[in-house]
Amino acid sequence: MAKYRHVHTEFWQDPKVLEEMTPEDRYFYLYLLTNPKTSQIGIYSITKKQMAFDLGYSIESINSLMERFLKHHKLVEYNPASREIAIIKWGKYNLTKAGKPMLDCIEKELRQVKDQSLINLVFPYIPNDSIKQLFLRYVNDTSTISGQKEKEKEKEKENNILSGKPDDAASEKDEIPYKLIIDLLNKVAGTKYRHTASKTRTLIKARWSEGNRFDDFKHVILVKCQEWRNSDMDKYLRPETLFGTKFENYRNQKPKGGQSHDRNIHQRPGGKGQGRVITEDDIPY
Template sequence: MAKFRYVYTTFWNDPRVVEEMTAEDKYFFLYLLTNESTTQIGIYPITKKQIAFDMGYSMESAGALLQRFRDHHELIKYNEDTREIAIKNWGKYNLNRGGKPILDCVRSELKLVKDTSLIQWVGEGIPNDSVRNVYESYYDTSTISGQKEKENKKEKENKKEKQTTEGEVGQSLVTEEQLVFLTKFYDENIQRASGYICECIEHMAHENDPALVYEAMKITALQQPNKPMQYTERILANWRKDFVTNVDQLKAREEREKNQRHQSSQSSYQKQNGRTEVVPEWFANRRAKIIS
């Protein structure tokens, strides 16, 4: 059965959309509101890989957009462990009516949510009392104020740690100085570093060694492809597949490839120019006959 999601035409006149969102932001936001994984409750499981596949983006771009909408626009929450996303003000447009069919659907879908803090976050913006009551049954309303204080405190601490941040397990330690350097190089040698580009660069620097990101950017600057950011991300993805995680490993791989090319060219030259001359026995023994 087909699913329907409401997107009001006033979306295009919203000051936040008009003034703060780039073209990529608008496209991404509409995707979050209308993709096949959406549910009636505004909370649904989806992976970065699925987002990247649906939108034709790389994993790095999908991750950067999620981070931008979570930290900058503050329109979503995303649980990295459960892979669940919650959309702010979802209920304002999609849950403004009650009725038994709606309430039954909401109850059945809320049972599947693993991160109940997302239920509270979405539930607070639901205008319909009967629907909001169903959401509230999944969390203790007496603890809302205390949880809000904890969340605000955590957000402030995260902003203070912006100078030197460390991401998830396996991510690189990135300093503000490195981010400034990478962004400046990209802006001066490849293309203008818009807000979205800056987000992508930061995400790449967290996912890879910043020195490797710089090496990939240098290659991109020389090639000047049509889509430089995606080209840079593809270079880094190929290096990761080859287990290249730092510049030393990259240099070692380049040296091996250079030696292989040299050996291959020598072998090719020998095949083309080298001759194995067959000497007749009478010619080889001619000098012995003369002497005798």
């Protein structure tokens, strides 16, 4: 295929580009859309070192920009292992028309993608039915694989909660185990909070950055459940209260009686006016 890329004029009218992107963001995004490594499908291999060389930036600047596009703008996904990047909305303007040469090129490039889960991210924004059908074959394949892996991860995390191995759920890089913390709170307090809620994650991250680790969160959850469950304070068994500015005080609070957490003090509701005792079989004390 010809080595040129279209940048639609609507790019400059996109509210996200106009209101959320800095001039540097726009420059970087245009580079990601048009650099020599780009492909017909919006998924291609490129190193951060290559980006830095092409743009005249330092590696640190590229890392900062990539972080913004991954976490804030959510316009790309990058696999550091395979060094592949996916431009999530690539298909909106670049996969609008299809002929046989185009479809042949797309199929060839789809087969060459190492991290095929990236195909799932590009697929929803493809307007052309013929191209969409071609992507769909790979989406179905990767969905099955990804779904199985997700189930395995969920099972492993559940086992970590029940077996008392919370630290194993966090990687060696000391990643924050948001899900493990909220799963523990939900199990002990009988709540249904989501670990993906931005406010909850902000609170946990703030406490984590102060040097607190899973055991500290576990202590706070258990000691406050012991104190507040089945009382007027029950409603405060929530992330906003537990992981807020009083976290340090809660962390230094001893359980009632000054002893270790009793195995039968935590209950969660099983129905109106009823509850089931949470024991060591359920929670790692």
